[in-house]
Amino acid sequence: MPSITNASIAMSPLFLLRQIRDVMAGAATAQARLDHVVRIIAAGFSSEVCSVYLLRAGDILELYASQGLKATSVHQTRLNMGQGLVGEIAATAEPLNLADAQLHPKYVYRPETGEEIYSSFVGVPVLQGGKVIGVLVVQSKNAKRYSDDQVEVLQTIAMVLSELAVSGQLVDAQEIKAATGGLTVQQLSGMRMSAGIAKAVAVLHQPQLVITDYVATDINQEKARFEQALLSLQESFDQYIQNSGLSDDDEQLQIIETYLLFTRDRGWKARIDEAIGTGLTAEGAVKKVQEELQAKMNQLASPYIKERIQDLEDLSNNLLKVLLGKDIAPQPAHLPEAFILVARSIGPAELLTYDHTRLKGLILEEGSMTSHTAVIARAMDIPALAKVLGATTIIQPGDTVILDAESANVYVRPGDDVEAAMDKHLRHYAARETEYAGLRDLPAVTRDGVTISLNVNAGLFVDSKNILQEGVDGIGLYRTELPYMTSADFPDVEVQRQLYAQVYEQLPGKRIIFRSFDIGGDKKVPYLNPGEEENPAMGWRATRIGLDHPGILRTQFRALIQACTDRTLYVMFPFIAEMAELEAVRRLFEQEWAQAAQKPPEYRIGAMIEIPSLLWQLPTLMQRVDFVSIGSNDLMKFLFACDRGATHMAGHYDTLSPVMLRVVREVTLAAKAQNVEAGFCGEMARKPLDALALIGVGVRSLSVSALAIGSLKAMIRSVDLAELTVYMDYLLSSSEPSVRHWLEAYAKDHAIVL
Ligand code: PEP
Ligand code: MG
Secondary structure, eight states: OOEEOGGGSSSOHHHHHHHHHHHHTSSSOHHHHHHHHHHHHHHHTTOSEEEEEEEETTTEEEEEEEESSOGGGTTTOEEETTSHHHHHHHHHTOOEEESOGGGSTTOOOOGGGTGGGOOEEEEEEEEETTEEEEEEEEEESSOOEEOHHHHHHHHHHHHHHHHHHTTSSSSOHHHHHHHTTOSSOEEEEOEEEEOOEEEEEEEESSOOOOOOOOBOSOHHHHHHHHHHHHHHHHHHHHHHHHHHTOOTTOHHHHHHHHHHHHHHOHHHHHHHHHHHHTTBOHHHHHHHHHHHHHHHHHTOOOHHHHHHHHHHHHHHHHHHHHHHTOOOSOOGGGSOSSEEEEESOOOHHHHHTSOTTTEEEEEESSOOTTSHHHHHHHHHTOOEEEOOTTHHHHSOTTOEEEEETTTTEEEESOOHHHHHHHHHHHHHHHHHHHHHHTTTTSOOBOTTSOBOEEEEEEOSHHHHTTTGGGTOSEEEEEETHHHHHHSSSOOOHHHHHHHHHHHHHHSTTOEEEEEOOOOBTTBOOTTOOOOOOSOGGGSSBTHHHHHHSHHHHHHHHHHHHHHOOSSOEEEEEOSOOSHHHHHHHHHHHHHHHHHOSSOOSOEEEEEEEOSGGGGGGHHHHHHHOSEEEEOHHHHHHHHTTOOTTSGGGTTSSOTTOHHHHHHHHHHHHHHHHTTOEEEEOSGGGGSHHHHHHHHHTTOOEEEEOGGGHHHHHHHHTTOOHHHHHHHHHHHTTOOSSOOHHHHHHHHHHTTOOO
């Protein structure tokens, strides 16, 4: 079949694009600009007709502008998705190029347009974010097929037009979102990384990159820019692989190598080159190819393909970043007052670049309970979920999002009913906060006069700030590993000393228990490579690393001794399995202490109880420490051989199991016998009912996140501890998997505030 050649485009593609760009940049109304653009395209294609259809709510394609069709049909002619040729293009996101449109089975006759006299038809989708938002059509009386080059040029024009289409000036921006399936109420679910509930607007960690210049001034220059950007991207990947020390079978390495393969993919490169050839800038061309691939692959359901889309999207975004020379993290000044961050994945260092006073929650498509980011989110005290599939595509920037990490649900663009229910919930939370504020200056004493020491878990300056206001005794667990995890190299004595000194400064007179680093395992640091570990949580971590590399531990001890000037230094060792380990680490500390020129008046040594083997060494342990702290996060995991981070295991074993509580009672009894303080710093203590059980089995010092202090104080002040202890003794003989219901009933009957 003969085809219309390029020569029959009345002007060169570049000239055509420039004309369109100039009109689009003009001051006329959006409708007037669109009307003008269709006239230019029709002329440029030496065709009688050029029309633009835009997607409206309800999957309707409305004729928005036309040169050649009857003027009265504009804004009148509407087609459903899949209806007619235009509907077919929208439904498949594929161009249609026909010599005789009326022969196509999908052709529908719309008399109001007067299009029956036109034979040839070429239509392309207008894409945004891989979704069809409109259709651009050129028609001619001449029954000839348009050339592939012309289809390509038309696609390029559609790309440029998409900016006008989504500007919100033609179709309301909210309506576009709704029409592309972006605005429906959605409920997503994931896995809890950090507890809490928040409602705020969504900010996407990698927002769509904004391209301001689509039309090339010099095509050769744009081709060179693209080559250069690709080269520098390849170099940065190569460098990353060299520096990362990743092993061959490391998944991360495989992902990067896939990226590298993409960058060398001739087809992909050729498509971008071709798009530049039609007059786009390098960034415009990358975006165009990205859009087309997304649209094509969105039609497929295969999860494998979907993953590849993500890979390509990441690659294109990286390339765009290089081309635009931009830092894509939104600047704090542009962030909303309160926002929930949505990302595919985010590193701890990146998370820390966001203004923590505005950051109210975190939603990740990837991530896990034990990732570094989860540790940071908990330290920041923001609700956070991992494994929320589809979050970055379903949640749009600016959407209202309710993040309920308690039930691991996300409500996107919640309806009035959900919002009202959640608002009630949040108001209830807020009212309780006010109530707790009234308790700030009152002691945490039970009704029968027993004082419970309330402390906070910390690990970043961000949480040190509010601690004083909460009326607490001090920091029961300072996780020193966070600065290790967020720096590229092992932090030296001075860096660490300054960090610890600042903590002392922020909390004058308070007791601060510094835990020596618990890096390794799930808290990987870039400068220590444990090799392949099947069970990192049970692997080379914490004190185990410190004992294999005593220099690292001694550096930390030196910094801790130097930083503490005006009070007793409290140091706690994590992940102790054997008394021999405790003795060895203690010796290292004492060596540093002996050699220190300047030191605090005295020190106290403590151990975390988080590995079950220590439970059979309690009497000897208590002789060699000044205090212990139970870490239920690890202890529960090892006691029940259950990784609670795994979704399908969630809820299998209760923290209020009589077994767990008996263990805690054993520890408190052994500690009491030697006059050693037994504290508790695991997550479970933040819940008032769990904390009630803990004090009922002898714990007298709790360390929890700052936000939980108020509710614990209210609970403690409403308890008769002697009575509770008797009841707990009774409950501990139960062979049920949990005593939760009994304890709840007890609390209700005894008016205990939970
Ligand atoms: C614990 O294991 O309970 C604990 C407090 O330590 P981390 O959560 O830092 O492992
Ligand atoms: Mg632990």
